[in-house]
Amino acid sequence: MMANKSLFNIVVLVSGSGSNLQSIIDNAGDIGIKIQLVISNKSGVFALKRAQKSGIETEFIDHNNFQSREDFDQELINRINKINPKLVVLAGFMRILSTDFITAFKGKIINIHPSLLPKFKGLNTHQRAIDSGEKFAGASVHFVDNKLDSGTIILQQKVAIEKTDSAKTLAAKVLKQEHILYPKAIKKVLANEI
Ligand code: GRF
Numbered sequence: 726m727m728a729n730k731s732l733f734n735i736v737v738l739v740s741g742s743g744s745n746l747q748s749i750i751d752n753a754g755d756i757g758i759k760i761q762l763v764i765s766n767k768s769g770v771f772a773l774k775r776a777q778k779s780g781i782e783t784e785f786i787d788h789n790n791f792q793s794r795e796d797f798d799q800e801l802i803n804r805i806n807k808i809n810p811k812l813v814v815l816a817g818f819m820r821i822l823s824t825d826f827i828t829a830f831k832g833k834i835i836n837i838h839p840s841l842l843p844k845f846k847g848l849n850t851h852q853r854a855i856d857s858g859e860k861f862a863g864a865s866v867h868f869v870d871n872k873l874d875s876g877t878i879i880l881q882q883k884v885a886i887e888k889t890d891s892a893k894t895l896a897a898k899v900l901k902q903e904h905i906l907y908p909k910a911i912k913k914v915l916a917n918e919i
Pocket of ligand 1: 741742743744745746772816817818837838839864900903
């Protein structure tokens with residue numbers, strides 16, 4: 726077996742299906758990473774099952790058990806600090822992170838968002854892109870800063886919007902591209918190419 730020495734440790738935060746997590750798992754060898762821990766704020770989500778199936782340590786931390794966003798984030802910080810990862814990767818993690826969290830892992834947190842940022846920050850991106858008459862939708866991987874979906878962009882992928890597209894068909898097309906984009910973007914960050 727090869728030594729793990731040169732692999733970068735990462736932590737992935739999830740809240741849902743985890744198809745992006747799966748793509749990162751599948752490409753971990755090529756990226757040169759070891760996923761040390763997957764944390765979910767939602768119990769029983771498929772993302773946790775995907776991680777467990779691949780032998781990755783998982784943890785469910787319920788945000789409802791904490792008095793404030795800061796308290797929950799402090800628990801996340803404590804847990805992640807034990808690992809001291811090179812990157813904290815958000816993959817469908819549906820929580821806004823506090824300034825404390827962002828400061829604790831400054832420059833190390835990345836996210837994937839299903840739009841061509843800076844267009845369509847927030848939720849419901851595909852319907853909004855269709856309603857605005859956009860010719861292209863897409864996905865962006867970006868560093869996370871204190872403002873929603875607004876840190877430095879690492880990589881983007883465009884997807885043409887066809888006249889026949891609904892938010893659902895567009896979401897499926899974009900998600901497929903996300904699965905290619907996220908591993909590439911992680912590799913780029915780890916190679917210090919941004
Ligand atoms: C993706 O569309 C991602 O862009 C957004 O949340 C979704 C997560 O999907 N942030 P999955 O859990 O990776 O399948």
